[in-house]
Amino acid sequence: MRLYGFIYREISLKKEAIGGFISQFVTPLMYFLFFAFSLSRTVNFEYHGNTISYLLYVLPGIIAIQIFYSYPIVSSTTFNDVRFGIIRTSLLGGGSLSGYILAKILVESSVVILVSLFLVFIGILFLKLSISLATLLQFITYLVISTMFWISVGIVTGVKIRGELTRNMIFTLLNLPIIFTAPVFYLEGSAPTWIQILGRINPLTYHVVGLRGILLLGGIPITFWAVSIVLGISLVILSIKLTSEVAPK
DSSP states (O other), X not given: OOHHHHHHHHHHHHHHTHHHHHHHHHHHHHHHHHXXXXXXXXXXXXXXXXXXXXXXXXXXXXXXXXXXXXXXXXXXXXXXXXXXXXXXXXXXXXXXXXXXHHHHHHHHHHHHHHHHHHHHHHHHHHSOOOOOHHHHHHHHHHHHHHHHHHHHHHHHHXXXXXXXXXXXXXXXXXXXXXXXXXXXXXXXXXXXXXXHHHHHTOHHXXXXXXXXXXXXXXXXXXXXXXXXXXXXXXXXXXXXXXXXXXXXX
């Protein structure tokens, strides 16, 4: 199976699970509407010298949450691929591990980009978000790098954790700590010290702060690019290595 075969299969899985695909658009919209209604009177505050609304501050964080949620989706499909021997069969048919993983990254990243552009459009329409073409391209690039990390996490957990209940339990236990130790909903540097310490070792923190800096400031320090690229590439390499363990010898 060539790369286009793997891509075709990933798209077919999306079509078969159309409810899950639609929920990837509806879920962030619910987050947005929740804050729009409950925090619409929140006082504006300073962010790097700019006065912005709380909703605009939170918007990049909601986008980052959708990146994070690509992890359980990919974990589930990878688990089924291992369980039913799809990976072994595909590789025996001439496919490659890199093609299998690249197809997952390309298709899931495309969905994340569509959802994110939808949220950016909402920001432009209702929150006075101003964004240039160069900033948009920078945003999409950082988005793909960040998504690559969480997709790879999904592949790793799908391959190594064979129990479906165990995988679901791990995601449930990690869900809130990962989201709420990253500065999604609170001002950077304003959380209690212990949360800030946990936030520094939380990969989602770098994705939230990076996306926020690009959207609201037009750019981020090179260190954020370096950390995100290293994290993404490292997890891709790990996912290839672990997936090779279920490949035919």
